[in-house]
Amino acid sequence: MTLLLNPPSLKDGWRPLAAEGRRWPGRVLTGAGLALLPWTAVLAATLPPGQAAAWAALDLxxxxxLLSAGRRLLRGAPGHRRPAAAAALLLLADAAVDLATAAPGAELATAVAxxxxxxxxxxxxxGxxxxxxxxxxAR
Known part of the structure; x- marks a missing residue:
């Protein structure tokens, strides 16, 4: 079932990226997005309620x-740039807050890793x- 109501047509100059052998970024982004879902559930179950809500929201x-950009890349559909940019900014924010709030020792080592x-x-x-x-x- 597709959620794309008005798909671009080939006559409009749209070419699937998948046809050009560029499927790996879509697979990487989709895999990372799917991997975040169980991780989010772990965080929600193990962190104190206030922290759990904040981290779960960020990870979701x-x-x-990631899933939006990855799906578009896998399908060869246009429109991957904005969700990819959003994912890049969210990932940078996640890393920065992880590092800034980690306690010295094992928690900081995990955040760095x-x-x-x-x-x-x-x-x-x-990015x-x-x-x-x-x-x-066009050339």
Missing amino acids: LEAAA MALAAELPLAAVC ALALRPERPA
């Missing part, structure tokens, strides 16, 4: 942006996708 916004291994590289991919043109430039 990240997941929505998450920032370096997941949040910042994914933010860089999203690059946000800057990439929707369609290849």
Whole structure:
């Protein structure tokens, strides 16, 4: 079932990115968005209520942006730039707040590891996708 009511047509100059072998960014973003869903449930179940609500909201916004951009890239549909930009900003904010609020010791080490291994590289991919043109430039 598709939620896209007015899909672009090939006659309008729209070309699927998937046809050009660019499916990996869509897979990465979609996988990351799906991976955030169980992580959000863990945070909601283990953190104090006030913190759980804030972190769950941030992670759900990240997941929505990642899934939106990833789905568009996988389908070869235009419109990946805005959700990719939103995901990049949310991931950067997540990493910054994690690092700023982590207690010294194991909690800080975990925050640094998450920032370096997941949040910042994914933010860089999203930022690059946000800057990439929707369609290849005509020559």
